[in-house]
Each structure stands twice: as C-alpha cells, then as structure tokens.
Amino acid sequence: MVLKVSKRGQVPPFIVMDVMREAALRVASGKDVVHLEVGQPGGRPPRAVLEAAKLALEDESETLGYTLALGHQGLRERIARFYKDGHKIDLEADRVVVTTGSSGAFLLAFLAAFEAGDRVALAAPGYPAYRNILTALGCEVVTIPVDGATHFHPTPAHLEALDRPVDGLIVASPSNPTGSMLSPHALKALAEWCHVKGVRLVSDEIYHGIVYGEPAATALGFSDSAIVVNSFSKYYALTGWRLGWMVVPPELVRSVECLAQNLTIAPPTLSQISAMAVFDATSELDARVAGYAANRALLLDRLPALGFDKLAPADGAFYLYADIGHLTNDSPQFCKRILAECGVALTPGTDFDPLRGHLSVRFSLAGPMSDMEEAVRRLARIPLQSIRS
Numbered sequence: 001m002v003l004k005v006s007k008r009g010q011v012p013p014f015i016v017m018d019v020m021r022e023a024a025l026r027v028a029s030g031k032d033v034v035h036l037e038v039g040q041p042g043g044r045p046p047r048a049v050l051e052a053a054k055l056a057l058e059d060e061s062e063t064l065g066y067t068l069a070l071g072h073q074g075l076r077e078r079i080a081r082f083y084k085d086g087h088k089i090d091l092e093a094d095r096v097v098v099t100t101g102s103s104g105a106f107l108l109a110f111l112a113a114f115e116a117g118d119r120v121a122l123a124a125p126g127y128p129a130y131r132n133i134l135t136a137l138g139c140e141v142v143t144i145p146v147d148g149a150t151h152f153h154p155t156p157a158h159l160e161a162l163d164r165p166v167d168g169l170i171v172a173s174p175s176n177p178t179g180s181m182l183s184p185h186a187l188k189a190l191a192e193w194c195h196v197k198g199v200r201l202v203s204d205e206i207y208h209g210i211v212y213g214e215p216a217a218t219a220l221g222f223s224d225s226a227i228v229v230n231s232f233s234k235y236y237a238l239t240g241w242r243l244g245w246m247v248v249p250p251e252l253v254r255s256v257e258c259l260a261q262n263l264t265i266a267p268p269t270l271s272q273i274s275a276m277a278v279f280d281a282t283s284e285l286d287a288r289v290a291g292y293a294a295n296r297a298l299l300l301d302r303l304p305a306l307g308f309d310k311l312a313p314a315d316g317a318f319y320l321y322a323d324i325g326h327l328t329n330d331s332p333q334f335c336k337r338i339l340a341e342c343g344v345a346l347t348p349g350t351d352f353d354p355l356r357g358h359l360s361v362r363f364s365l366a367g368p369m370s371d372m373e374e375a376v377r378r379l380a381r382i383p384l385q386s387i388r389s
C-alpha cells in the first residue's frame, strides 16, 4: 500500500542547504572549500551570553523548565526596552512574543494573520522561506518582481497595480539577498498604505544592526497593525540558539499565544535566559559589524574586475547579490562549476527569485576576511567566461 504524502508539504528545498551539502562532500573528499554561501555569523557567541548561560546552568534554583508560551517575561520586557532605547518607541511588553528564531515567528504570524487561500505579496528576489511557509499553509503567494528601479523593494504603486487585492505583504529591510534597505520614508509609505487598505504588513527586521549607513527604521514606528519580526540570529550572532521575537498588534496576541502553546509550548529556556545579556554586548557586536563592513569594502573593490560588476546596493545585511546574466543563464550550474573548479561556495539566485534567479548569484560576506581574500584570489585564477553555460 502506498500511503499519501501531502502536496502542501512538498515545498522547494532551501537551495543554500544543498550547496552546503555539496561543499561538505568536497571537504570529505579531501579538498577544501571557501564558504561564501552561508548566511550566518562565524566565531563564538558573544561572551556575555556564554557567561549568562554558564550562570544559569550552575544556578541550582533555576529549573530550566518551560517558560510561558509567549516567552520569558524578563526577556519580553528587555525587548520592549530595546524599542525604547533604540527607536524611542513606547511598547507594552505584552505585545512582544519570543519565538524559536524568526522562522518560528513567521509560522505563528502567518497562521494568526492569514487564512488558507489569502493572497500574500512579497518581493522577488527575497528570502525563500516566506514563500515556502505561506505555500505550505495554503496561502497564495503573489510575487512582485523588484529591481534597482525601486531599490529592490515593493512600493504602494506595485501593490496598486496588482490585478486583485492582497491580504498581506511581507517586506525585509535590509533584505536578503540584496542587502537593500527601505528608507524611513519608503517604509512609512508602505506601512500606511497597508494600514489604510486593510493589508497586514509583516516586516522582517532580522538584519537590523548590520547596516553600512543610516540605521534601519522599524515598521513599529509607522503602524500599529503591522507585525514586526526580529531575531537573535544575525546582529546578535546567536544563530544556533534558535531565538527570535515578534511584536504583534494587540488583536493578535491571544491567537499567537494559543498557537504557540500548541505548536512549540515555549521557546528554548536556556537561550531565553542567556539572550537577555546580549543587549548589553553592543561593543562586541558592533566590532563584528565593522568586520562585515571591511569584507564588504574588499568585495566591492575586487569583484567588479572579476566580472561581478552588477551588484545590488547592499546597504545592510552581509550579502552581495550580483546579476551574472552576461556570464550564464543557469546560476545553479555556474555555482556548481565554481565550487568544483576553485572550491568557492556561492549561492545561486534561484534560491531567492523563482523568475530571474537563474541570472544571479549571492556572495555571503559573513565569514572572516581571510576567506574573502582567498575567494577573490581563487576566482581570479579561473576565467569566468569559461564557466559560461
């Protein structure tokens, strides 16, 4: 008897994970790999967090049992203070929900805000999980192709031009993979448009803190109906601790609480207790951002001469997204050949853009500068035109 496998579970793979698997196979065969595919901070977690974790583990009175589903109260209050300190926004801690990474926040947010069949708009290129989670939940994904003309972000004009209204809009600033940021003015325009039209805005602010110019604005400053998602995975460098948060409008709090109780019970307790210390580790965290800035400057200087001269703005985050349409029309194959010929792992644009991703590639600059230097040395040794497919 062949048993059923659900169609909604058959979402596309996260292609960067496939690249990582191929890179691991190359390493297993005795060759080395320079990793410019992975979008995570390298090195050890911030010292203050390790200290806090050690204290919690040694504290006999700390049971490390479940917290409440919406999260550890102390952490929720600390997150609310982050908006006061960083954005001058008064926020009730009751609206803060601690989640298992921002990934866990998306699941809760989409379930709480959208019905199956709802139409949710998002930009391409963009982070693939939005599309895949929405699809698994039975929502209709409405793709808005964006490019340099609108700084790689959707605008109210894009939304007005859709043939049918949407129920939701997902934005990310700085964005993955382009690093482009919405100006405060552009974010305000989107947030206000969504509020007036009854469209639920979900603002992914996971790359806040990793910016190379002006600080990023939060949608919380412009809309009370938006859902704001953030994470400890990027600026805070706690990727594997699986912790994120969201700020939800009051009318969604109870629904999110009940969903969280049923789906995960609570986010990981040791991570929550330890993460409270990370908000005071800014000098260590900002030193990391200075490292990303130096890597970015190096790649911006060297990549154009290697043929990667059409790069998205990279105002923030730790990526460079290159249009390689003059080199290939098959970016997955292009990345495979680069990995095989010089051991540099890159992510094909197909991960981020189902329409035009075959013409793009993403460089992650989150690793050490020595990796950036080695990658450009290796890429310079192979004539990229020979990889043309």
Ligand SMILES: Cc1ncc(COP(=O)(O)O)c(C=O)c1O
Pocket: 039, 100, 101, 102, 103, 104, 127, 172, 175, 176, 204, 206, 230, 231, 232, 233, 239, 243, 244
């Ligand atoms: C734009 C964006 N949002 C969300 C995530 C998910 O991160 P996490 O679940 O670790 O918070 C990522 C991870 O790369 C990302 O790039």
